[in-house]
Amino acid sequence: MSPVDPVDARGRVLDSAELLFAGKGFDSVTLRDIASAIGLTHAALYYHFPGGKEELFAEVMERNIRRHGAGLAAAMLAGGPSLRGKLRGAAAWLLSQPPMDLIRMAETDLKALPPEAARRLMDLVYELILRKLQSEIEAARASGEVGACDPGLLAGGLLGLVESLHSVPVAIVGRDRYAMGCELIDVILKGIDYREEHHAGS
Amino acid sequence: MSPVDPVDARGRVLDSAELLFAGKGFDSVTLRDIASAIGLTHAALYYHFPGGKEELFAEVMERNIRRHGAGLAAAMLAGGPSLRGKLRGAAAWLLSQPPMDLIRMAETDLKALPPEAARRLMDLVYELILRKLQSEIEAARASGEVGACDPGLLAGGLLGLVESLHSVPVAIVGRDRYAMGCELIDVILKGIDYREEHHAGS
DNA sequence: TTCTACCTACCAACATGTAAGTAATTTAGT
DNA sequence: ACTAAATTACTTACATGTTGGTAGGTAGAA
Numbered sequence: 348m349s350p351v352d353p354v355d356a357r358g359r360v361l362d363s364a365e366l367l368f369a370g371k372g373f374d375s376v377t378l379r380d381i382a383s384a385i386g387l388t389h390a391a392l393y394y395h396f397p398g399g400k401e402e403l404f405a406e407v408m409e410r411n412i413r414r415h416g417a418g419l420a421a422a423m424l425a426g427g428p429s430l431r432g433k434l435r436g437a438a439a440w441l442l443s444q445p446p447m448d449l450i451r452m453a454e455t456d457l458k459a460l461p462p463e464a465a466r467r468l469m470d471l472v473y474e475l476i477l478r479k480l481q482s483e484i485e486a487a488r489a490s491g492e493v494g495a496c497d498p499g500l501l502a503g504g505l506l507g508l509v510e511s512l513h514s515v516p517v518a519i520v521g522r523d524r525y526a527m528g529c530e531l532i533d534v535i536l537k538g539i540d541y542r543e544e545h546h547a548g549s
Numbered sequence: 550m551s552p553v554d555p556v557d558a559r560g561r562v563l564d565s566a567e568l569l570f571a572g573k574g575f576d577s578v579t580l581r582d583i584a585s586a587i588g589l590t591h592a593a594l595y596y597h598f599p600g601g602k603e604e605l606f607a608e609v610m611e612r613n614i615r616r617h618g619a620g621l622a623a624a625m626l627a628g629g630p631s632l633r634g635k636l637r638g639a640a641a642w643l644l645s646q647p648p649m650d651l652i653r654m655a656e657t658d659l660k661a662l663p664p665e666a667a668r669r670l671m672d673l674v675y676e677l678i679l680r681k682l683q684s685e686i687e688a689a690r691a692s693g694e695v696g697a698c699d700p701g702l703l704a705g706g707l708l709g710l711v712e713s714l715h716s717v718p719v720a721i722v723g724r725d726r727y728a729m730g731c732e733l734i735d736v737i738l739k740g741i742d743y744r745e746e747h748h749a750g751s
Numbered sequence: 752t753t754c755t756a757c758c759t760a761c762c763a764a765c766a767t768g769t770a771a772g773t774a775a776t777t778t779a780g781t
Numbered sequence: 782a783c784t785a786a787a788t789t790a791c792t793t794a795c796a797t798g799t800t801g802g803t804a805g806g807t808a809g810a811a
Contacts, residue, residue: 356757370656371576371657371660372574372576372577373577374573374574375575375576377799377800378800378801378802379799379800379801387756387757387758388758388759389801389802390758390759390802391756391757393801393802394755395756399801399802400801446656448650448656449713450650450653450712450713450715450716451574451650451657452716453716453718454648454650454715454716455572455574455577455653469718496736497732499722500722500729500732500733501733503713503717504710504713504714504733504736506713507710507712507714507716508706508710508713510709511705511708511709511710511712511713512705512709513656514654514655514656514709515705516655516671520702527702530702531702531703533740534703534706534740534741535737536740537739537740537741538735538736538738538739539736539739539740558790579765579767580766580768581765581766581767589790589791589792590791590793591767591768592768592769592794593790593791593792595767595769596790596791597790601767601768602768
């Protein structure tokens with residue numbers, strides 16, 4: 348290992364950029380902010396990302412989406428076999444991360460990218476995040492764990508609902524976000540005729 | 550009426566600013582964008598808003614929140630006596646407006662304002678929007694129209710859920726947002742033991 | 752000597768904000 | 782009623798600072 352690990356430097360840039368982009372959005376973050384947060388000058392970023400701010404942002408978003416997808420999958424797996432457990436795991440994971448803020452992403456930040464890059468990212472969100480939620484609901488529906496419903500719509504609704512908990516000031520409600528997420532999930536599960544018992548077998 | 554209506558000019562500035570701020574966020578919109586959209590130069594904005602971009606933004610947000618509150622109240626009233634009708638009315642109104650994007654507002658744009666102005670706006674959101682939804686749910690709960698639930702949490706959840714529909718590309722789902730909103734509302738109502746019949750009386 | 756991983760110094764574009772000027776209208780004084 | 786002063790609602794021009802991006806240099810490792 349060299350005195351400075353070169354592989355790590357690029358990752359640290361991505362980390363810094365992710366933190367700042369997630370908090371303030373594309374236009375409000377300057378390359379100087381990103382660089383100085385890790386002790387570099389903004390010019391150094393062009394060594395790792397010759398495409399400049401756009402390339403850096405696109406790569407940050409892609410990594411973020413993939414991490415969200417992987418974390419979501421792991422959290423749902425860890426939630427156990429029941430749909431309720433999986434959804435609670437998903438909520439715990441989503442709330443442990445900084446908000447994805449899909450509305451802002453779709454409406455604002457993605458406009459800074461060339462259209463095909465933007466579409467690719469939205470496709471990734473669908474494929475790695477929404478689709479996973481959706482197929483869990485579909486599976487539960489197929490096995491009779493829940494009643495008739497529109498899994499795609501519910502997946503989107505659950506994601507929006509859980510993410511929106513990021514914007515409630517915890518001080519006001521006096522409860523932690525995960526508990527609130529669980530309660531909302533329970534309401535929705537009851538709304539689609541969730542049945543617990545069926546799963547005990549096998 | 551003068552050749553140029555002076556009262557109207559200020560309102561037109563607010564309209565232009567609201568349109569642009571809502572779409573792209575505080576930092577991504579320049580005073581020149583706002584001014585040139587209505588045929589003025591950016592310096593003219595300082596005549597109507599001496600406090601500059603901050604004052605303009607704060608005023609835009611306040612007007613926006615008040616309009617959302619008034620529209621929400623009217624839409625819920627028009628929805629009839631049942632909670633389902635009121636919530637559908639609320640959804641129709643919220644989806645007819647550009648997204649409020651509360652997460653972005655809370656996490657990003659409000660940081661551009663002095664803290665006390667930011668707090669005032671968040672208080673307005675709570676008082677004029679969340680509180681209205683919440684008290685309708687509370688009323689329904691008191692009258693037995695719905696079962697036990699946390700009205701404050703549900704109000705926030707419903708708002709986040711409906712607003713998140715703004716970010717789903719309609720082309721993908723092939724259904725209009727209002728229909729999706731209604732379906733999600735129905736799931737939640739069912740989840741809190743909504744009973745239709747009780748209301749016929751009186 | 753060459754490559755890596757930076758840094759310093761710079762540039763053009765554009766941001767907010769200010770200063771000063773101006774055409775058109777209102778108001779006030781006689 | 783007629784003129785002079787003041788006000789309104791802007792404009793042009795500019796000061797100042799930041800931004801993304803580029804050019805060229807450099808310390809240390811290979």
